[in-house]
Amino acid sequence: MPDQQNPLRDMAAWLWPWAVWAVLLLVLTLIFSQISPAMARITTDTLIRLVIVTGLYIFVGNSGILSFGHGAFLIVAAYASAWVTIPVAMKGVILPGLPEMLRGIQISPLGGLVAGVVLAAVLGLLAGIPLMRLSGIAASIATFAFFIVISVIYNNWTDWTKGTASLVGLPTWVGPWAALAAALTALLIAWAFQNSRAGLLLRASREDLVAAHGAGIRVMRLRLLAFVLSAAVAGAGGVLLGHNNGALTTANNVYLNLSFIVIAMLVVGGIRSMSGVVVGTLVLSVLAEIFRRFETGVDIGGVMLQIPGGTREVLLGLCMLLALILRPDGLSRGREIRVPGILRGTRPGAKTKKEEALP
Amino acid sequence: MTLLQMLIDAASVGGLYALTAIGIGLIFGVIGLVNFAYGEYIMVGAYVLLLSAGLYWPFAIGAVLVFVVLFALASDFLVFRQVRRAPPETLMIVSFGLSFMIQHIWVVMFGSLTKTVNFLPAINRSVEIAGLRIAGVSLLQIAATVVLTTVLALFIKYTRIGYQMRAVSENPRMARLVGVNSNWVIAVAFAISAVLAVTVTVLFVAQTGSMTPFFGVSLTMIGFVATVIGGMGSLPGCALGGFLVGAVTTILQMVLPPHLQPFREAFVFTSVILMLLVRPQGLIAVRSAWERV
C-alpha cells in the first residue's frame, strides 16, 4: 500500500539536503562572526564566494559544460551596482564621464543588487544565444573568449569604470549576515533548479546528448535557461563582492584569478552536486586562509615560518591538480545528502521488496 | 600599395597566430587535450630568453629550446599522463589548473611586473622590397610559418612516428594493441608543440621586448579561438583559423578610430563568437572532431 499523501512531509523531504547545509552554514557563521572582526571578514568573503560558486554550478553542474566565462558576470554586475549606488556627490568627482542620467541618481543597496543581477542576466541571455549553440569543449573555449571580451572592455572603458584604477565609494553594506542570506538563497535557487523539470531534463541530456535530442528535449533552450539563471546568481555574488570591499578594480587579473579560484572550488568539491559546491568552497577557503597566514609568517615552536608572497596561488593550483588526479569526481563524488527514512514516502528497501514479490 | 602592405601585416600577425594554433591543435588532435598550459610554454621561454639574452643569439635560442621542450615533456609526464584516460573536460580543467600554477610560480620567482629585454633588435629593422617598407620580423614570421607548417605536414604524412601519431589520434586503444608506444608518440607531439611555442616566443619577444607571467594567456586564447574556427582537430583548419584571426586583427587596426583601439581584442573575439552563430562546427567540419567532442 502506498503511504498517504502528506504535502508537508514531501516538502520537508524535498528541502532536506538544502536545509542541512543551511543549518551548518548558519552555525558556522554564528560562531566565526563572533570570534573577531577579522574572522567575521573571512566568513563574509567565504560566503560571497559560495554565492559565486553556486552561480557557476547552476550552469556547469546541470549542463555538463565548463564555463570559464562567469568572471564576466561578476564584473558587469559589480560595476552596474556601483554606478547606481555610489553617492551622487562622489560620483561627480570620481566618474565625471558617466552620463548625466546615471550620475544624478543614487538608489538603495537592494536596488543596486537588482540592477547588477538584471544586467548580468541580460548579458547571460545575449552571450548565451551564440555560446549555447556550441558543444562541449568548443563551448568552454568560447566562454573564455567571452570573459576576455568583457574584461578588455571594462579594463579600457575608463569613463565608466576607471579602468585599472580603483573605483571607490561603494556603500559597504555587506557583512556576514547579508552574505549568509545571499548564500542560502543562491543554494536554494540551485537546488530548486536542479530538481525542476528543466533541471532534470538538462541533466539527462548531459549524460547522453544524442538520446536527449532523440527524445525531443530542446537542449539548447534548457542550457540557455541554466546559463541565464547562473549568470544572475553569479552576478549577485559580484555585487556583494563590490559592496564588501567598497572598491572595484580590473587591475592585476583580479577577475581571472577569482575565476580560477571559483572553478577550483567547484572542481575540488565535485561538479555534479550542490553538496560539492559547499564542500569545495569551504575546504579551499580554509586552505587559502592557512596559506595566507603562512605568507605573512607563522610562528611554530619559536621558528618563524614564512613562504614567499604569491605562493598561495601556486599551492591552491597544486591542490586542484591533486584533487583532479586523485579524486576526479570531487570530494562529494557527485552525491547529495541523504534524506532520512522518516521523510521519505516509502520505507528504505520497500520498493525492491515489491518488485521481488511480483510473479 | 597600402593593400599589399596590409596583406603582409595580416600574413605576419596571422602566421604567429597560426603557429600558436597549430601547437594547440596538434596536442588536441592526438590526445584530445585543450592545453591551457600552452601559453605558459611560450611565457616561460620568454623568461629564459630574458636570462640568456647576453649570450650569442643562437645559444640564447638554443637555451630556450632545450628548456621549453623539457618543460613541456615534464608537464606531460608529471601531470597529463596521470589523467590520460580522463574525459576531455577533465583534461581541460587540469591544464587550466596547471597553467594557473605555472603563472604564479613565475610570479613568485620574477614578480608580476613587466620585464623588458632587448633581444635581436636587428630583426625589427625595416627592409625595402619593391617600394614597400617591411619590418624584418614580419618577413621572419611569414617564413617561419611557411617552413614549420610544411615540415610538420611532411613529418605527419610520411614518417613512421607521423602515422603512429595519426593512429593514436584516431583510436588510442587500438594503437596500443598493434604495438604503438603511445606515451612515446604523445611525448613527441608535446616536443613538437614546444618547438612551435619557442618559435612564437622568439618572434614575439624580439618584436615587443616585454613580458609578464600572464602574457601567454591572450596568445593561448587566440590559439584556442583559431582552433575552434578551424573546426577543432584539423591542422590546416588551425592554420586557416590563425590567419583569419590575424587578418581580422590587422583590419581592425586600420579601420578602428584611435579611441577604440584598446578594445581591439574585444572586437576580434566578439566577431569570432558571432561567426560561430553561422557555422557552429567551424570553417572546416572535421569528422574526427565530432567523434571526439
Added chain:
Amino acid sequence: MTPHLQIEDVSVTYGAVRALNRLSIHAAKGETVALIGPNGAGKSSLLLAIAGVVPLRSGAVRLEGRDLAGQEPEQRVGLGISLVPETRDVFKKLSTHENLLIGASRRRLTRAQMQADADRIYALFPRLAERHNHMAGFLSGGEQQMLAIGRALMAEPGLLMLDEPSLGLAPVVTDAVYAAIATLRDQGTTILLVEQNAARAFSVCDRAYLMQAGQVIEEGSAETLSARGSVESVLFGRSAPAKELRP
C-alpha cells in the same frame, strides 16, 4: 614441456559483473584452439585479458612460462601476442598500406624489410594489394577484416588471437578469411580463435574449449565435442528449457 600460452585461474570483473571466473586454459606451440560459447560467456574478455587491455582480478597469464603481469598491451605485442578484435578497428583515416606498416611498430625494420613483409601480407590477401593506397575507412567489411588480420601479422606474432573473424561477413569472404587462417596454422602460428559459428571453428581448430558464464565447461577435439552435442546445448540453451517457459 611448457605450453606456449597458459591461463591459470584467471578472474576478470567489470565493477560488480564477473566476466571470467577462475578460468584456466592452455595452448601448445603451433596449436589452433577455438573458444566456443554464447554471448556473454567471457570469450572476448579472455582475449582482452591476454592482450593486457583488461586487468586481471586474480590468476596469471603465462607466455612460454613467463608471467605477463605488469606488461602493457604494446609490450605484449613485442613479445609476440597480437589480437584482432571483434570490432576490427582498422585506422580509418590511414591508408591500407599505412595500416600494415603500423602493425610493425614494435619491430626495428628497414624500409625494404617492411616492404617485403607487407608484400607477404598482400600475397596472403590479394584484395588488399589492389587497395593499398585507399583509406581504410573506405574498405568493405571483409577487406577491413583482412586488413586487421594483416596488420596483426605484421608484428610477426607467435600467438595470434582472432575475435569472431567471420562476424557480419558474406560467406565468400568468410571462406577467404578462413583459408588464410588455415595457411597461418600450417605455417606454425599458435592461434586462439573465438567464434560463434562453431562449425567454422571446428573446420580449422585442433582443440576447442566450451565456455559459459566465465568458465570452461568442456574441452576436447572438434570431433569429440560435436559428437557429444554439448556445443548445441551451450550455444542454443537446449539444456535450460526453464527460460522458455517464462511468460
